[in-house]
Amino acid sequence: MSKRKRRQSGRCLCGSVRFVIAGPLRPTVIACHCRNCRRFSGGLFTVTAARKEHLVITKKGSLKWFKSSKYNKRGFCGKCGSSLFGVSDQWPFVSISAASLNEPTGLKLAVHSWTEESADYWSFDPKLPRRRGPSGLGGPPENLEQ
Numbered sequence: 001m002s003k004r005k006r007r008q009s010g011r012c013l014c015g016s017v018r019f020v021i022a023g024p025l026r027p028t029v030i031a032c033h034c035r036n037c038r039r040f041s042g043g044l045f046t047v048t049a050a051r052k053e054h055l056v057i058t059k060k061g062s063l064k065w066f067k068s069s070k071y072n073k074r075g076f077c078g079k080c081g082s083s084l085f086g087v088s089d090q091w092p093f094v095s096i097s098a099a100s101l102n103e104p105t106g107l108k109l110a111v112h113s114w115t116e117e118s119a120d121y122w123s124f125d126p127k128l129p130r131r132r133g134p135s136g137l138g139g140p141p142e143n144l145e146q
């Protein structure tokens, strides 16, 4: 596990929404195939995660929240449409679009989740593990230094 000293930052396509991560990010990326993530992101929703309190919105701009299910809401830019965040009332972490992060991210694609809902046009990288349901990766490690 590499130690991260640089603050990770990201933004939407138009730059109206900007954020920094004031704590550790999970070093792995989940490619989520669930129907909600596909519709939300327009593809696979590729996400890392941070503790909720570590997501600092530095420019709120056109940030909008959509309640996508009973316990979940999704954050996006109301101006350019970028898919940015996923938050669950049942989870202490926020999912953060890996695609919205400024590079280098230092992250690694680790698993395909919810593959039982994969689109019929999709084909897989055979090297990566697939989970029919949740990724099982959780949030950032507790012991990871900022």
Ligand SMILES: [Zn+2]
Pocket (backbone or CB within 6 Å): 012, 013, 014, 015, 016, 017, 062, 077, 078, 079, 080, 081, 082
């Ligand atoms: Zn935008």
Ligand SMILES: [Zn+2]
Pocket (backbone or CB within 6 Å): 032, 033, 034, 035, 036, 037, 038, 045, 114
């Ligand atoms: Zn999903």
